Amino acid sequence: MNPFINLGIRHDIVNAISELGFENPTPIQEQSIPVLLTGSNDFVGLAQTGTGKTAAFGLPLLELLDFEENHPQALVLCPTRELCLQITNDIKNYAKHMNNVNVVAVYGGASIQDQLRQIKRGVQIVVATPGRMLDIINRKAINFSQVRFVVLDEADEMLNMGFQEDIDSILSTTPDEKKTWLFSATMPSEVRRIAKKYMDNPFELTMGEKNTGNVNIEHEYYVVRARDKYAAFKRIVDNNPEIFGIVFCRTKIETQEIAESLIKDGYNADALHGDLSQQQRDKVMKRYRERSLQLLIATDVAARGIDVNDVTHVINYSLPDEIENYTHRSGRTARAGKMGVSIAIINSKELGKIRQIERVIGKKFVKAEIPTGFDVCEKQLFALIHKVHKVEVNETQIEQYIPRIMDEFAELSKEDVIKRFASLEFNRFLDYYQNAPDLNAPADDFRRDGERGERGMRDSGGKSEYTRLFINLGSVDEFNRGDLLGYICNNSKISGRTVGKIDVKGVYSFFEVNNGDVEQVMNNFKGVEFKGREVRIEVSGEGTSSPRSGGERREGGYQRREGGGGYRGGGRREGGFNRDRNSGGGNSGGGFRDFSGKTREERPERRRRF
Ligand code: AMP
Numbered sequence: 001m002n003p004f005i006n007l008g009i010r011h012d013i014v015n016a017i018s019e020l021g022f023e024n025p026t027p028i029q030e031q032s033i034p035v036l037l038t039g040s041n042d043f044v045g046l047a048q049t050g051t052g053k054t055a056a057f058g059l060p061l062l063e064l065l066d067f068e069e070n071h072p073q074a075l076v077l078c079p080t081r082e083l084c085l086q087i088t089n090d091i092k093n094y095a096k097h098m099n100n101v102n103v104v105a106v107y108g109g110a111s112i113q114d115q116l117r118q119i120k121r122g123v124q125i126v127v128a129t130p131g132r133m134l135d136i137i138n139r140k141a142i143n144f145s146q147v148r149f150v151v152l153d154e155a156d157e158m159l160n161m162g163f164q165e166d167i168d169s170i171l172s173t174t175p176d177e178k179k180t181w182l183f184s185a186t187m188p189s190e191v192r193r194i195a196k197k198y199m200d201n202p203f204e205l206t207m208g209e210k211n212t213g214n215v216n217i218e219h220e221y222y223v224v225r226a227r228d229k230y231a232a233f234k235r236i237v238d239n240n241p242e243i244f245g246i247v248f249c250r251t252k253i254e255t256q257e258i259a260e261s262l263i264k265d266g267y268n269a270d271a272l273h274g275d276l277s278q279q280q281r282d283k284v285m286k287r288y289r290e291r292s293l294q295l296l297i298a299t300d301v302a303a304r305g306i307d308v309n310d311v312t313h314v315i316n317y318s319l320p321d322e323i324e325n326y327t328h329r330s331g332r333t334a335r336a337g338k339m340g341v342s343i344a345i346i347n348s349k350e351l352g353k354i355r356q357i358e359r360v361i362g363k364k365f366v367k368a369e370i371p372t373g374f375d376v377c378e379k380q381l382f383a384l385i386h387k388v389h390k391v392e393v394n395e396t397q398i399e400q401y402i403p404r405i406m407d408e409f410a411e412l413s414k415e416d417v418i419k420r421f422a423s424l425e426f427n428r429f430l431d432y433y434q435n436a437p438d439l440n441a442p443a444d445d446f447r448r449d450g451e452r453g454e455r456g457m458r459d460s461g462g463k464s465e466y467t468r469l470f471i472n473l474g475s476v477d478e479f480n481r482g483d484l485l486g487y488i489c490n491n492s493k494i495s496g497r498t499v500g501k502i503d504v505k506g507v508y509s510f511f512e513v514n515n516g517d518v519e520q521v522m523n524n525f526k527g528v529e530f531k532g533r534e535v536r537i538e539v540s541g542e543g544t545s546s547p548r549s550g551g552e553r554r555e556g557g558y559q560r561r562e563g564g565g566g567y568r569g570g571g572r573r574e575g576g577f578n579r580d581r582n583s584g585g586g587n588s589g590g591g592f593r594d595f596s597g598k599t600r601e602e603r604p605e606r607r608r609r610f
Helices: 011-019 027-037 053-064 081-094 112-121 130-138 155-160 164-171 189-198 226-238 252-264 278-289 323-330 348-361 373-390 395-399 402-409 414-433 446-459 481-492 515-524 574-580
Strands: 043-046 074-077 103-106 125-128 149-152 179-184 203-206 217-223 245-248 269-272 295-298 313-316 340-346 466-471 499-504 509-514 537-539
Touching: 011 053, 011 081, 027 043, 027 053, 027 203, 053 081, 053 149, 053 179, 074 130, 074 164, 081 103, 081 125, 103 112, 103 130, 112 130, 125 130, 130 164, 149 189, 155 164, 155 179, 155 189, 155 323, 164 189, 179 189, 217 348, 226 252, 226 313, 226 340, 226 373, 252 269, 252 295, 252 481, 269 278, 313 323, 323 340, 323 348, 340 348, 373 414, 466 499, 466 515, 481 499, 481 509, 481 515, 509 515, 515 537
Parallel strands: 043 179, 043 203, 074 125, 074 149, 103 125, 149 179, 217 340, 245 295, 245 313, 269 295, 313 340
Antiparallel strands: 466 509, 466 537, 499 509
C-alpha cells in the first residue's frame, strides 16, 4: 500500500501521485501533511526548495476544499511566474482523478484577460504572484471572502523581491479566520515578522537545522586569480563531462557575457536574466529542461523558482551579495533526494565570505583544486569510453557497412582498433590541454595578482586583431548570433574561436574575424547561396573591433559545434574570454556594470550582506 494512504490522503489522489512516481512521502510531507489535514492550524515550514513542499501543502488543500463549490477557497502566493506555473501544474496533476478541481495560475507577463476569464468560470484554488494578483483584486474581478487557506510559498523570496506591501493588501481581502501556511527556505527576521503578523500560534516545522542547507549538497570552493576565473570555470566544467548545471552570476551583464563566451567556445549554454522577455526566458527554460542546454547561466532573480530535477552542479561564478542567496542558489541542485555539488569560484580575498556562508549553512566547504589538463583529459577520455560502451547500435542501418569496416580493420588487432577509436578524441583533448597552466591561485601572491587580473580582463579586449565583415543575412532570415556563428564557421571552414563580435541586424549582419582569416572567409563564401540568394560578404567600412554595444540578443538555438580546434568542437580556448571583456554586451544597452536602470526585480531589499 502506498504510504500516503496512511498519512490520510484519499485513494484517487494517491493514485495520481503514484503515477508521478511518489512512492514514499518526503520528510516534509510526512511531517506536515497530518498537521495540515486538520485544517485548524496556521503553519510555518522551514524547508529548502526541492524537498517536496508543493505536495506538502497541495495534497492537504485537495483534501480540505469543497470542489462542489466554484468560488476561491485557497490562495497560494509565490514569488515568480515559473514557480506559479509549476505549482499550478503540480496541483492539477495531483487532482487528475478528481472531479471539478479548478486551479488557475495568475501571474504577470501573460494575458490578464485569459486569467480573468478562467476566474470567472469558477475556481477553487488560485496560485498567484503578488503583483498580478493585486491587479486583479483592484479590478474587483475576484472575491476572496470565502478563502479558507492562504499559502505563502518561498516567503523569503517574496520579501526579497519587495512584495511585502502587495502581500499585505492581498491578505487584507481574505477573511480573518482563514489559516495561513508559510513556507520559506530561510528564516530572516523579515519572515519571522510576517509570520508573527499573519499567524496565530502557528505550528512550526523545521526540516533540518535552521538555515541549514540540504544535506545532499557538497560544497566546494576553488581559489583562482581573477584573470584565470573563466578558464578555471571552463576547466571545472570540462572535468565534469556529464554536468547539467546552473551557473550564477551577479549581474545581468555578467550573465549575458559568460553565456556568450561559452557559446562561442562551443558549449551548450544560454543566459537567463531579467532583461529577456518572458517569451525568451520561457524558450531558454524549455531548452534547459529538455537538456538541449547543459549550462544555464543565470542571475539570482531570474533563477528563482526554477524547478528542474537532476541539476548536478550549481556554480557560483560570482558569490552572491547576500549570504541567504547562496542557500537559494545551492538549493537548485540535490532535489528530491539526489546528490548535488555547489561550487564557488573565488579569489583569495573572498575566503572570508566562504567562512560566513559555512556558518549560515552549518556545513563546511571542501577546498578543491582546479584539475590539471591531464586530469581533464583522463576524465573526458573515460566519459567517451563509457559512452561508446553504452551507445545503442542501429543494427539494420550499420549492417550494410560492416563488411567494409571489417575489411578496413582486418590488419588490426582488437586492441589496436580500440586504441585508435579512443585516440580519435583523446588526441584532441591532449592537443587542447597540453601545456595547460596550473590555474590554482598561489596562496601568497594572490591579493596583488587578483587586482591585476581583474583589470587585465577588461583591458585585454578591443585590440585591432579583427576585421569587421558585412554579410547580407540577418534576423529576417531567422539567424540569431549563435546560428550565424555556426553558419559562418561551416561555410568558411574557420574555427569559431577566431570569430569575434557578431551583430545581427534585420536584413544584414556584421561579424568580426581574425585579420588572418578574412581571405579564407571571402573565398569560401564565393558561390554560397542561402535559399536561392547569393550570400555576399564584404569588409565593412567601419574597420576593426569596437566595444560591443547593447545589440540584439541571441535567441537560444545553438548546438555544440563539431570539428575544428578545441575539443568542445572548434570554438574553445581558455584565453577566449578576455577579448570582449571591456564591452557593454548583452541587451542591457548600457555601459559595463551600469545599474542605474535597475528594475524592482533587480533591486532586492538588502539583507545579510557579506
Ligand atoms: P518541490 O519541493 O515541491 O518543488 O518538489 C521537488 C521535486 O520532488 C518535484 O519534482 C516533485 O515532483 C518531486 N517530489 C515531491 N514529492 C515527492 C515524493 N514523495 N516522491 C518522489 N518525488 C517527489
